């Protein structure tokens with residue numbers, strides 16, 4: 617069985633994975649990525665055996681958050697000195713560095729011990745899909761996205777729209793709602 | 807005798823009745839095309855010109871879902887469908903049917919929805935605009951309705967919604 621032999625090789629080696637973060641929740645996708653970084657997707661996992669894989673995440677600038685989280689979710693930091701506390705909302709942090717939200721989501725997901733910095737070194741984040749060829753040459757497989765990217769109305773063709781079943785029919789003698797007309801300003805009268 | 811003197815001589819309930827008739831006469835008389843499903847046709851035969859407003863026939867009989875169950879009409883078009891899973895904000899082709907050409911929601915009088923479904927569709931349409939799925943509809947001035955391009959700084963990035971999320975202003 618050649619296939620089983622290849623599986624055994626891939627367990628022992630450090631393979632590279634690709635993940636597209638476009639329109640994906642940052643926290644939900646971090647939960648999945650961290651398993652690959654630590655090597656939890658392998659059958660021989662043990663925290664002290666160093667068998668984690670590399671993950672390359674692209675399009676981190678287009679990452680999505682739920683409902684109001686861009687405004688409400690905050691990141692806080694303390695320098696250690698008096699008056700050194702600072703806090704920024706998620707959209708402000710994303711303005712400064714478009715890879716920071718994804719980095720922090722993965723960092724907070726991993727258990728805080730001395731292995732964490734080495735695990736985080738295997739995560740490669742890119743704001744766009746411009747990845748250097750040296751990194752792209754290593755990649756062997758892709759991690760599946762967790763959410764379905766929603767389709768815009770512009771993406772549907774005219775034939776698809778016409779053949780879509782209609783829910784109700786307009787009443788024949790009913791009026792359309794009135795259009796809003798701009799209010800006239802009375803400036804020249806006076 | 808003057809008209810005003812006549813009116814003052816009449817008792818109060820009759821005065822109110824007269825007022826109502828005056829107001830209502832404004833409403834019934836229209837010259838513009840308020841009913842958008844009619845077509846205006848002009849015919850000239852010699853000196854006489856005839857202007858007709860004919861109803862445009864629209865045949866949806868093949869695509870339309872059945873509106874009756876055992877001969878009885880069911881109240882609301884969405885309750886009648888009974889969708890599983892529930893209607894989401896990403897189902898743009900269904901939400902599009904509840905919109906005017908300007909991109910606003912149709913009133914209940916036309917769509918025939920009950921109050922509960924009307925409120926939910928209103929919520930879903932706003933979520934779809936917020937996520938930038940209905941950016942095809944624009945204001946008459948040319949402003950895109952997509953709120954991601956708005957001046958609010960936290961609205962320029964991608965968002966998604968779950969089932970229990972209610973859109974806040």
Ligand SMILES: [Zn+2]
Nearest residue numbers: 882885920923
């Ligand atoms: Zn209903």
